[in-house]
Amino acid sequence: MKIDELIEKANKENVTILKNENNQVLLEIKNFNDASLFGSKRWGITHKEVYYDKFIEKGDKQYFIFDFDKDIKDSNFIIGITIDSNKKIKHAYSQDSEIILVNEIPKIFVDNVLNIKRKNKIRP
Numbered sequence: 001m002k003i004d005e006l007i008e009k010a011n012k013e014n015v016t017i018l019k020n021e022n023n024q025v026l027l028e029i030k031n032f033n034d035a036s037l038f039g040s041k042r043w044g045i046t047h048k049e050v051y052y053d054k055f056i057e058k059g060d061k062q063y064f065i066f067d068f069d070k071d072i073k074d075s076n077f078i079i080g081i082t083i084d085s086n087k088k089i090k091h092a093y094s095q096d097s098e099i100i101l102v103n104e105i106p107k108i109f110v111d112n113v114l115n116i117k118r119k120n121k122i123r124p
Contacts, residue, residue, distance in 0.1 A: 003068045006038075013037055023069045024108045029062040029080075038064050040078050040095035059085035063113060065106050079106065087114050 006025055010017050015038065016028040029035050032052040035045045044051035045062075056062050065079045078095035092100035 001072060003066075006066055009037070018063070019108055019112045021108065023067065024106060025066045025068070026108050026112060027064045027066070029064055035062065039080060040093075040097070042095060042097045043080060043093065045080075055091070056082060057084075060090065061113075063109060065109055067106065076100075076104075079109075081105065081109060081113075083113065089114075 003020075003023065003025060007017065007020065009015075010025075010027060013034065015034050016030070017025060018028050019026040027034075027038060029038065032045070032049040035043075035052055036047070039046040041047075045055050046052075061083050063081045063083075065081070067074075067077055067079075070077045075094040075096040075098055079100055080091070080093050080095075081089060081100075082091040084090050089102065089105070092102075092105060094100055
């Protein structure tokens with residue numbers, strides 16, 4: 001997948017593109033259909049709506065980050081992040097379902113969703 005293909009697909013499916021910069025795209029995922037179309041096939045939330053509904057609780061928000069500087073097979077090409085209503089990170093996983101640590105959260109997410117300005121990485 002190329003960045004222009006992702007943008008075109010997101011626009012076609014009415015998925016919100018929060019940011020597209022520096023070869024990274026940040027999508028806001030609002031429902032199971034969005035998750036199944038754009039998420040990693042290794043995530044339960046992309047397979048069954050019941051998994052999505054259990055994982056994404058009321059008030060939570062789900063985001064996917066695509067990093068086109070990485071190879072599509074790189075574990076961090078897609079990162080899924082769930083936050084609660086207080087903007088606290090509840091879950092962060094690579095496309096291979098590996099846990100992403102707080103200091104590994106991409107800057108595009110921190111700046112545009114958490115609204116915390118940082119130069120490189122946030123501290124745990």
